[in-house]
Amino acid sequence: MATPVLDKKDAAGEPEPGFADSPYITVTIRVRRFNAEVSAEAVWEDFQLEIDPKERVLDALHKIKWDLDGSLTFRRSCAHGICGSDAMRINGKNRLACKTLIKDINPEKPITVEPIKGLTVLKDLVVDMEPFFQAYRDVMPFLITKDTNEPTRERLQTAEDRERFDDTTKCILCAACTSSCPVFWNDGQYFGPAAIVNAHRFIFDSRDEAGEQRLEILNDRDGVWRCRTTFNCTDACPRGIEVTKAIQEVKRALITRRF
Incomplete structure (x- = not known):
């Protein structure tokens, strides 16, 4: 990459030949x-x-x-x-x-x-990011199966199944969404958008078998029902995740028990 050339002026204040204007x-x-x-x-x-x-x-x-x-x-x-x-x-x-x-x-x-x-x-x-990461840990953000033995082959998944939770895999745990939420500002006990997004990522993963457990965790008084759908989280996400949509899908799964 070329190094920017600082401008150099003559006595009359005009740029000298061969010198570009400063980009600064x-x-x-x-x-x-x-x-x-x-x-x-x-x-x-x-x-x-x-x-x-x-x-x-x-x-x-x-x-x-x-x-x-x-x-x-x-x-x-x-x-x-x-x-x-x-x-x-x-x-x-x-x-x-x-x-x-x-x-x-x-x-x-x-x-x-x-x-x-x-x-x-x-x-x-x-x-202090510890409350944020504690909420993240609380939703068990990892694959859980009933089989206690290591698998002998890859856990296969269709492209359609993978697409179901593709958006929420993009989270980088920056806390931009959670710290933009007025509910979280007023009550730090609320799980917050990022934790719900990371729960969504596994709840809708066809290979995971702990969706019901995560839904019950988020059914708590400090869980998804505290969301007021202000869309601050979606606007703040630097990765373009549809955070509010993910939260609504978790709410729907809690009501219908279909995921």
Whole structure:
């Protein structure tokens, strides 16, 4: 990939021959900072930096941490929209920082970055994910069969059977859907959309034999019936999963016991 060439002006302010205009713009990244060792209150802090608008918010956070303030704390791993670790609220909307381009979120105004809601903030943009993962574990997100012996051949499945739960296999456990849910904001005991999506993935898997167990788990007062169908979760999902549809299918399975 070609390295961008910074612009070079002559005495009259005109670009010198052979030099291209700079692709960089000045943006303000407004980060919600929290450090319990310093203060019990969160504060907003502005950082100004030069950046190519085709770069991502994650790149901007890297520039801040590496060049301006090494104490800035956030999670990230793969940086390619697969690990889901860098979910955060950007301009008031849950997004993955590694998939959000600067140019797509109006860089002429300060870009606000804050932690996802509904989970305890540990420091800056890092939240305690344990309640989220506990709900995930509670729905038994793994294949269960009555046969205690290892299979002697592959568990076959038709293309149609696989398609039945294809959408919910896309979940990357970023918590963007769960932390966008107003029910979860007000009651952290609610399983939340992500846990229900991962239960859906196995409830409708023709090879699994624990669908009834998972349905009973989700039939709890903190299960699927708490969903108010606001579609926040579907809008927030960076993988395009039809989360609300999956939740409704689980509700229907609870009523009809057909899945």
